[in-house]
Amino acid sequence: MQSYLDFEKPVADLEGKIAELKSLAQTDQAVSIDEEVNRLSARADEALVDIYKKLTPWQRTQVARHPQRPHFSDYIKRLVTEWQPLAGDRKFAEDAAIIAGVGRINGVPVAVMGNEKGSTTETRLKHNFGMARPEGYRKAVRIMDMADRFNLPVISFVDTAGAYPGIGAEERGQAEAIARSTEKSLELGVPNLSIIIGEGGSGGAIALATANRVLMLENAVYTVISPEGGASILWRDAAKAQDAANNMRITAQDLLGFGVIDAIIPEPAGGAHRHAEEVMGSTRDAIAKFLKDFEGKGRLELREQRREKFLAIGTHLS
Template identity: 55%
Template sequence: MRHFLDFEKPIAELEGKVEELRKMSEADGINIAEEVVRLTEKADRQLRSTYARLSAWQKTQVARHPDRPKAKDYLAGLITEYTPLAGDRAFADDAAVVGGLGRFRGRSVVVLGTEKGSDTESRVAHNFGMARPEGYRKARRLIELAGRFGLPVLTFVDTSGAFPGIDAEARGQAEAIARSIEACLEAPVPLIATIIGEGGSGGAIALAAGDAVLMLEHAVYSVISPEGCAAILWKDAAQAPAAAEALKLTAEDLRRLKLIDAVIAEPLGGAHRDPAAAVGAVGDAVQAALQPLLALDAVTLKARRRDKYLEMGREALS
């Protein structure tokens, strides 16, 4: 059953009528093909019109859509001969961060992703994509492993943020995130990060400080969630839509600010309507970003990466 967001209700009604007419036609043998075609075209126009003018808050809702492809879907669709690697070699294995070795279009790579889960059971198992320190230490371990063996790193980011629990703070959450960012910046191999859903705060940056940062069209990437921002500034989470606009968290906003490198177009109506097409588009974009980096040596890669992030700070101050 397809899930519809609040702003998609007119689309849901039209698509519901189309489905109802099709069932009537099958049951009673009535030829209502013309009416089905008319309503289908009307629903398509409504879908195009709605998604052509999404607000920042609506894009946030699309980025959180329960049917949106998750990190494991991208790994399954893009990575062959995948061998998962577990644990941080210090405390435990964190299920919110998944990763391992595999082949991307024939090339050996290390892959990492933040996994939210796709149903109640898997969401609880993956802690809703909110990693604890051991998750970021696992990420650091795999990035360093990639460096030792000269393997490019591909990351797929989808998290509302790092887990804010007392146990995570007691085990050094901030230090673990900082060390993971450091590993990204110091990696002697190409690192391509893709924001596939939510990119929340340091929990996202820990896996996204790469040579190229790509973003799906309806993904969001921000220092704080709109609800969190609204609660701090207005003491009212209901102001989240206003906060979303102010945060400039959409892919187009971030490309204009030169904080990401490319926006990946999604299927009409969002990645959740055609997951296979979304996965394929991400694969093509990752391949295009990775190819020119493969010819660069470690010294050049790290110098370019350093300049890339220093330049963001210079532009913000100018």
């Protein structure tokens, strides 16, 4: 069943009428509804296109958080073959907030990792809503070490509101774990690609997104702090999250202009949650292009390209 966001109410109303007509037709076979359903469907499609052409940053944040938006586990199922998950940081525990392993994308052997938020109450609790603890980032470092050793490109999928802020995580070295993961990303001698598929929040995202190339889905967001957190700091009022989102430049369109990301993966009107297959196809194509562009590059060249990319961010802003 489709879940609608507040600003999608015109579409919800039209699709509700279509559902009523179809229900009526099932109880009375003599009723012809095809013409009216087609008319309402066309109006709903037009309304959806019109709404998604004018999304505000706060509305894009809501789309990025949509509960039916494809999660990392969905990308694994549809893009990765011969998938072999790898667990644990070999120091403390397994952290289900970050899933990692090896497999093939378009036939190319790769190491893959990403944040998993979960899609039901049970899986959200299991994966801690995608908010990793130190052992999650140490697992990421372990996988990157392995990829470097076996010359496997690293593909990461980012979808997290941020690293887990609990006391236990801080006691076990959360800040250092994030820094070590960022450091390992920078020093890799193999190509690495990061794709922001939903939320890219704070250092929890940077730990997986320090890559040769960073891409974002069109309705994803990438930010140093959540709009709610920013509003709490700036105005001491989390209710002003909408104002914060509209002023923080967190959208893919803004970040492409700033040079923070390298390209945008388009989403059809209605978002990835309505068009999962099409978005998966576009993501597969983007990964294939990356692998082709970076094929054969030497270890030193990859490190230097990555270094120059991040040093250049913010240097040409007016």
